[in-house]
Amino acid sequence: MKKPLSGTIPDIAANQKRATAWFRELRDQICAEFEALEDVLIGTQRDQPPGRFERKAWTREGGGGGEMSLMRGRVFEKVGVNISTVHGEFSEALRREVPGAEKDPRFWASGISLVAHMQSPLVPAVHMNTRMIVLGSPHVGTPEERSDDLAGGRARSVSGGSVLPTIKHWFGGGTDLTPMFPNNADTEDFHAALKGCCDRFSPEYYTKYKKWCDEYFYLKHRDEPRGVGGIFYDYLDSGEPEKDFFFTRAVGETFLSIYPELVRRHMNEPWSNTEREQQLIKRGRYVEFNLLYDRGTRFGLQTGGNTEAILMSLPPEVKWP
Amino acid sequence: MKKPLSGTIPDIAANQKRATAWFRELRDQICAEFEALEDVLIGTQRDQPPGRFERKAWTREGGGGGEMSLMRGRVFEKVGVNISTVHGEFSEALRREVPGAEKDPRFWASGISLVAHMQSPLVPAVHMNTRMIVLGSPHVGTPEERSDDLAGGRARSVSGGSVLPTIKHWFGGGTDLTPMFPNNADTEDFHAALKGCCDRFSPEYYTKYKKWCDEYFYLKHRDEPRGVGGIFYDYLDSGEPEKDFFFTRAVGETFLSIYPELVRRHMNEPWSNTEREQQLIKRGRYVEFNLLYDRGTRFGLQTGGNTEAILMSLPPEVKWP
Numbered sequence: 001m002k003k004p005l006s007g008t009i010p011d012i013a014a015n016q017k018r019a020t021a022w023f024r025e026l027r028d029q030i031c032a033e034f035e036a037l038e039d040v041l042i043g044t045q046r047d048q049p050p051g052r053f054e055r056k057a058w059t060r061e062g063g064g065g066g067e068m069s070l071m072r073g074r075v076f077e078k079v080g081v082n083i084s085t086v087h088g089e090f091s092e093a094l095r096r097e098v099p100g101a102e103k104d105p106r107f108w109a110s111g112i113s114l115v116a117h118m119q120s121p122l123v124p125a126v127h128m129n130t131r132m133i134v135l136g137s138p139h140v141g142t143p144e145e146r147s148d149d150l151a152g153g154r155a156r157s158v159s160g161g162s163v164l165p166t167i168k169h170w171f172g173g174g175t176d177l178t179p180m181f182p183n184n185a186d187t188e189d190f191h192a193a194l195k196g197c198c199d200r201f202s203p204e205y206y207t208k209y210k211k212w213c214d215e216y217f218y219l220k221h222r223d224e225p226r227g228v229g230g231i232f233y234d235y236l237d238s239g240e241p242e243k244d245f246f247f248t249r250a251v252g253e254t255f256l257s258i259y260p261e262l263v264r265r266h267m268n269e270p271w272s273n274t275e276r277e278q279q280l281i282k283r284g285r286y287v288e289f290n291l292l293y294d295r296g297t298r299f300g301l302q303t304g305g306n307t308e309a310i311l312m313s314l315p316p317e318v319k320w321p
Numbered sequence: 322m323k324k325p326l327s328g329t330i331p332d333i334a335a336n337q338k339r340a341t342a343w344f345r346e347l348r349d350q351i352c353a354e355f356e357a358l359e360d361v362l363i364g365t366q367r368d369q370p371p372g373r374f375e376r377k378a379w380t381r382e383g384g385g386g387g388e389m390s391l392m393r394g395r396v397f398e399k400v401g402v403n404i405s406t407v408h409g410e411f412s413e414a415l416r417r418e419v420p421g422a423e424k425d426p427r428f429w430a431s432g433i434s435l436v437a438h439m440q441s442p443l444v445p446a447v448h449m450n451t452r453m454i455v456l457g458s459p460h461v462g463t464p465e466e467r468s469d470d471l472a473g474g475r476a477r478s479v480s481g482g483s484v485l486p487t488i489k490h491w492f493g494g495g496t497d498l499t500p501m502f503p504n505n506a507d508t509e510d511f512h513a514a515l516k517g518c519c520d521r522f523s524p525e526y527y528t529k530y531k532k533w534c535d536e537y538f539y540l541k542h543r544d545e546p547r548g549v550g551g552i553f554y555d556y557l558d559s560g561e562p563e564k565d566f567f568f569t570r571a572v573g574e575t576f577l578s579i580y581p582e583l584v585r586r587h588m589n590e591p592w593s594n595t596e597r598e599q600q601l602i603k604r605g606r607y608v609e610f611n612l613l614y615d616r617g618t619r620f621g622l623q624t625g626g627n628t629e630a631i632l633m634s635l636p637p638e639v640k641w642p
Contacts, residue, residue: 072642078641078642220622221622221628221631221632222628280638284635287608287612287639288612288632291608291609291612291613292612292622301541301542301613307542307543310542311542311609311641314605314641315641316640316641316642317601317638317639317640318608318638318639318640318641319637319638319639320399320632320635320636320637320639321393321399321637
């Protein structure tokens with residue numbers, strides 16, 4: 001069936017299916033790539049066994065669930081790659097915070113979230129997260145149930161009638177790099193890859209999303225940025241749902257092309273105890289950001305998300321001397 | 322001059338003077354006592370030199386300032402004892418949060434705040450904090466300037482006239498114990514000391530403030546308490562300002578009588594690496610509480626407080642394995 005108009009309910013349902021499947025596929029690709037990096041270490045810690053991801057599924061009481069993948073390796077000191085697809089109703093407090101949620105508190109959200117803390121202080125830490133959100137969804141359930149229900153463009157309203165409900169949906173996400181000792185080549189290559197990705201979709205995306213990233217990942221209480229930036233986007237609904245999905249997909253593919261390259265570049269370089277100490281202190285800033293400011297962390301903890309999955313982003317070892 | 326009525330402006334001004342002086346005196350007593358504990362260590366780490374406090378004064382851009390005292394010792398791995406006396410105007414956001422601040426955003430606050438993280442996993446971590454708050458203060462400046470201005474019960478209004486402004490004031494604070502391996506004797510002695518302190522002022526205080534502490538120091542996202550509790554009180558304005566000051570003073574004195582006793586009890590016991598690891602993990606919960614929930618931390622960071630002083634509460638070394 002050809003879609004009659006972009007942004008209709010069938011479009012959204014198609015994106016829900018595609019996005020959910022893509023987040024899982026990306027997770028598998030990332031885990032395979034990171035395990036491959038574990039295998040080729042010849043620097044410090046090469047006498048340790050290469051790390052492997054451990055996987056753990058969870059279900060959410062209000063609806064849906066997810067899967068955590070955690071690896072404690074010899075290159076990746078601690079890396080969590082989480083996927084989840086959840087649905088339910090926003091709490092009173094969140095209804096006021098999320099644009100559009102006042103009218104109808106129902107939501108559906110699917111995403112992938114990754115944070116990597118590295119053994120070597122010379123390898124940057126990284127964060128990547130993309131997600132699709134649907135507000136006021138007419139039917140909650142598995143993606144399969146949803147798309148069956150929505151395929152014909154008909155949907156049950158809250159009261160059980162047959163009127164079309166108001167639906168808002170968008171994509172969001174991004175990736176940002178946190179080196180302990182920034183160097184121009186890494187920063188430039190990371191940003192060049194992201195710019196290349198953005199430019200394929202809109203000449204405005206990179207400038208806009210780089211700025212958003214710089215503003216978002218900023219520790220106000222220390223008046224310092226979290227790292228060297230990247231891109232951050234949210235509420236992306238261009239009117240072309242398929243394009244928005246492909247942009248989100250491209251962000252994941254770009255991450256997968258550039259970050260392992262930066263790891264390979266530095267993972268075999270020797271480091272000093274002083275550099276390690278500075279890494280542990282810099283990680284404290286990461287903790288401060290995540291617990292004081294990060295919307296994903298706060299959103300997750302407030303919507304009864306899985307605490308273990310949400311706080312998997314916290315570094316394995318930290319110092320506030 | 323005899324006070325005509327309790328709770329008048331001269332009463333409040335007298336309390337501001339007394340409280341400010343007391344917080345400084347208590348700081349000196351605590352630092353001396355903690356340094357004395359550093360001197361008498363005969364257990365693990367006795368080959369390290371005994372720690373000594375380092376002091377650092379700071380001024381607040383909006384008015385007032387404080388003094389940090391930080392010791393990195395062989396018994397106290399990291400302990401911060403901060404005093405501050407600040408004044409200014411609440412931000413828009415805080416006006417809605419603080420009862421009574423909507424009408425008049427001016428505030429004055431003085432307090433002492435202490436967090437101790439210990440070398441030994443067998444010695445409990447501890448927090449103690451007491452403070453006096455005045456809202457809608459008719460004159461901001463040094464305590465001396467304030468009391469000169471207020472001594473006669475006359476005060477300038479915001480608009481420069483001579484009407485008496487509405488003033489709210491209260492005391493708040495408390496202390497709570499966070500052992501890594503709780504044991505009944507320590508918990509009972511800590512609570513017995515606090516109960517004894519409370520009972521001298523009101524038969525209701527202990528039950529009420531213990532409950533408040535249990536509710537406040539609770540990690541909702543983990544469904545677990547921060548430690549074994551203590552007391553927590555806020556907005557204390559019994560109508561007898563002098564009594565409220567003496568209660569706050571007694572809380573500090575009680576802390577000083579019981580906590581060093583608990584340190585002495587365990588500081589010389591040997592500990593294992595496994596116990597140390599558990600301590601580092603338990604400290605992660607402390608970080609989570611302080612950054613996600615603690616009102617003092619959030620209040621401080623939002624009112625342009627001194628970040629270094631506020632985050633001195635964070636443990637020196639932490640693990641989220």
